[in-house]
Amino acid sequence: MAKFLEYVPGTSFLHRMNPSVKLICAILFAIACFTTSNLVFLGVLLAGAVALAVGCGLGRETAGLTKAVFAFSLILAVVLLLTTPTGEPLIALPWGYLGTGSLLAALTAIARLEAAAIPLFLVFYVTRMSDITNSAVKQLHVPYKYAFTFTSTVHFIPVFMNDMAGIMEAQTARGVEFDGSLAKKLRLMMPLCVPLLVSSVRKTNSAAIAAEVRGFNLRTRASGYKDYPLRTEDYLALAACILILGAAIALAVTG
Amino acid sequence: MIQFRDFSFRYREGADLVVRDINLTIPDGCFVGITGAAGSGKSTLTYAVNGIIPHCYPGDFYGEVVVEGLDTMEASLTDLSRLVGSVCQDIDSQMVATVVEDELLYGLENFAVPREEIPDRVTEALAAMGIADLRDRTIDSLSGGQKQKVAVASVLALRPQVLVLDEPTAELDPASSVAVFDLLARYAREHGTTVIVVEQKIALLSDYADMLVIVDGGRIRFADAPEAVLAHADELLALGVNVPRATTLVNTLADRGLYAGPTVRTVAGAVTAAKEVLA
Ligand SMILES: Nc1ncnc2c1ncn2[C@@H]1O[C@H](COP(=O)(O)OP(=O)(O)OP(=O)(O)O)[C@@H](O)[C@H]1O
Numbered sequence: 001m002a003k004f005l006e007y008v009p010g011t012s013f014l015h016r017m018n019p020s021v022k023l024i025c026a027i028l029f030a031i032a033c034f035t036t037s038n039l040v041f042l043g044v045l046l047a048g049a050v051a052l053a054v055g056c057g058l059g060r061e062t063a064g065l066t067k068a069v070f071a072f073s074l075i076l077a078v079v080l081l082l083t084t085p086t087g088e089p090l091i092a093l094p095w096g097y098l099g100t101g102s103l104l105a106a107l108t109a110i111a112r113l114e115a116a117a118i119p120l121f122l123v124f125y126v127t128r129m130s131d132i133t134n135s136a137v138k139q140l141h142v143p144y145k146y147a148f149t150f151t152s153t154v155h156f157i158p159v160f161m162n163d164m165a166g167i168m169e170a171q172t173a174r175g176v177e178f179d180g181s182l183a184k185k186l187r188l189m190m191p192l193c194v195p196l197l198v199s200s201v202r203k204t205n206s207a208a209i210a211a212e213v214r215g216f217n218l219r220t221r222a223s224g225y226k227d228y229p230l231r232t233e234d235y236l237a238l239a240a241c242i243l244i245l246g247a248a249i250a251l252a253v254t255g
Numbered sequence: 256m257i258q259f260r261d262f263s264f265r266y267r268e269g270a271d272l273v274v275r276d277i278n279l280t281i282p283d284g285c286f287v288g289i290t291g292a293a294g295s296g297k298s299t300l301t302y303a304v305n306g307i308i309p310h311c312y313p314g315d316f317y318g319e320v321v322v323e324g325l326d327t328m329e330a331s332l333t334d335l336s337r338l339v340g341s342v343c344q345d346i347d348s349q350m351v352a353t354v355v356e357d358e359l360l361y362g363l364e365n366f367a368v369p370r371e372e373i374p375d376r377v378t379e380a381l382a383a384m385g386i387a388d389l390r391d392r393t394i395d396s397l398s399g400g401q402k403q404k405v406a407v408a409s410v411l412a413l414r415p416q417v418l419v420l421d422e423p424t425a426e427l428d429p430a431s432s433v434a435v436f437d438l439l440a441r442y443a444r445e446h447g448t449t450v451i452v453v454e455q456k457i458a459l460l461s462d463y464a465d466m467l468v469i470v471d472g473g474r475i476r477f478a479d480a481p482e483a484v485l486a487h488a489d490e491l492l493a494l495g496v497n498v499p500r501a502t503t504l505v506n507t508l509a510d511r512g513l514y515a516g517p518t519v520r521t522v523a524g525a526v527t528a529a530k531e532v533l534a
């Protein structure tokens with residue numbers, strides 16, 4: 001399996017799409033998810049996103065991501081469950097009650113986050129990093145510095161995760177046991193953040209220097225070698241995402 | 256030509272001079288090997304050539320370093336980087352792309368190499384490092400040694416006048432290290448490139464270098480042809496430099512007055528010398 005958010009080579013429909021269009025579509029899709037509260041519609045969007053991922057042969061990567069997002073959205077869902085006393089009361093709470101409405105709200109939150117996250121993450125799995133940067137610079141007129149910084153940050157996430165794993169492994173080898181309660185795990189991990197931070201700062205610093213000695217400062221919008229023409233598929237995808245957003249807005253207004 | 260004149264440097268975070276009283280002249284087209292114990296200041300010397308010092312690491316800079324007529328203190332880092340191509344020691348953090356081809360394109364695009372030249376340059380640089388088959392691979396999927404070759408190829412594509420490589424074979428097995436040095440030396444000869452390479456494997460280095468520089472505690476102890484430097488095997492060992500066994504063996508024979516030929520670096524050389532002694 002590919003590392004977290006690392007490009008997976010391929011020739012799927014998504015791989016071949018224009019990088020800027022992919023990014024815009026993913027953002028439109030995410031906005032649509034946050035606009036609507038219709039659980040059925042969200043379910044359709046989520047199914048669509050999963051189908052897209054599986055269709056590109058990225059089922060496993062997406063499953064991993066879905067789990068990570070699920071863990072995060074679960075926290076949100078629990079909070080919603082306990083603080084949204086609507087619908088038929090199911091369980092009485094000291095400060096109100098837990099009702100069918102609370103359940104619906106929690107479910108909606110999970111579906112929404114999952115549906116919004118999948119296409120955004122997919123962009124990074126199906127697009128070479130330099131294509132995202134260069135296309136964003138050429139076609140969206142994002143200043144190169146910002147585009148490069150953004151993609152580099154994403155690129156560094158797996159590096160940092162790897163570092164953290166390495167540091168923990170080294171500690172385990174020295175007899176520190178990371179199993180046990182979450183609190184214990186956190187307490188053991190806190191002191192490791194310092195070496196992680198130091199090594200991250202050093203790495204980002206040397207990355208910046210290496211980029212600079214390879215002419216980073218000379219870069220202009222015209223520098224890019226590749227062109228990123230828009231094809232029919234790109235227009236179709238954009239149209240589809242605009243339609244989805246339109247539907248989400250319509251549902252929000254009428255519903 | 257590259258000239259160090261009374262160059263000394265102290266990092267801002269450090270208390271001591273990390274390199275001191277460096278006087279060295281490197282003629283054009285020279286293949287220079289730098290070696291020395293860990294922390295002796297090898298990387299710092301390379302930073303002085305490519306301008307990372309003083310432009311990226313602040314500190315106290317004494318004397319001057321002139322690279323192809325540019326005073327590194329006055330010239331901008333960008334101007335220096337047109338002349339000097341660098342591969343840094345930390346290979347992972349200098350990769351900017353996810354795919355090998357894009358890694359090579361990065362510098363070419365930055366330096367505005369004409370579009371029609373780009374494909375040839377990429378192909379040529381990959382071929383020069385013997386990694387034409389890695390072109391479409393993700394960098395993530397490469398071994399440490401393959402990454403090092405990619406990093407070297409990505410600066411070769413820029414055709415710099417000076418190449419600075421900080422331990423480019425650290426992750427390579429002995430056979431691949433030899434292959435990389437072969438390719439590098441051939442490339443440098445064909446293009447008249449000055450090469451400065453930091454390398455721990457002194458036997459390998461002395462097979463290719465015109466000049467061997469031994470750094471100890473921030474000072475240059477020796478800067479001479481490899482044979483001349485290796486004649487001082489005892490001192491080198493004391494400095495923590497790995498001298499080939501063959502060299503120490505034959506040097507011992509020479510010290511006893513049994514052998515008067517040139518210094519050897521290889522087992523084959525030692526065998527020849529031994530035959531001479533025994534004849
Ligand atoms: N950015 C920095 N800030 C402060 N001190 C530094 C910095 N970089 C290196 N040093 C110090 O300068 C000295 C020389 O370091 P340098 O990296 O040049 O040595 P080296 O010979 O390349 O070592 P190695 O074989 O480990 O690569 C070391 O003592 C090191 O701790």
Ligand SMILES: [Mg+2]
Pocket residue numbers: 297298299344421
């Ligand atoms: Mg070093």
